Amino acid sequence: DPSSSTSFPTTVRAGTVLLLTNSFLCLVAVNMVNTNPIMSVMAAMAATATITMFKARCPVSLLWPVTALAVVAQTMATSGVVSVPATVVVSPIVALIQGFLALPM
Numbered sequence: 001d002p003s004s005s006t007s008f009p010t011t012v013r014a015g016t017v018l019l020l021t022n023s024f025l026c027l028v029a030v031n032m033v034n035t036n037p038i039m040s041v042m043a044a045m046a047a048t049a050t051i052t053m054f055k056a057r058c059p060v061s062l063l064w065p066v067t068a069l070a071v072v073a074q075t076m077a078t079s080g081v082v083s084v085p086a087t088v089v090v091s092p093i094v095a096l097i098q099g100f101l102a103l104p105m
Helices: 002-007 012-032 037-057 060-081 084-101
Strands: none
Touching: 012 037, 012 060, 037 060, 037 084, 060 084
């Protein structure tokens, strides 16, 4: 939608804030996977939601590391709530969905 890109311009500052936010959420997801798996999953979902909502404000050069952090958070969080064989099956599917949600459209 062209109107959304003009009302919310893409800036390096917004991309940097998004990168820092997802770095924090990724750390929460990784550190909480054994002690509080539900919090880990919530952090991973928040990282994905952050990308989906603010991708129009993030430069493409910063969008891929932000998305990668969300994928790492999701993989770790998934491993904390389901078995390893299920994680091997589910994680790539969810990562693919995250990639589509992060496409700059």
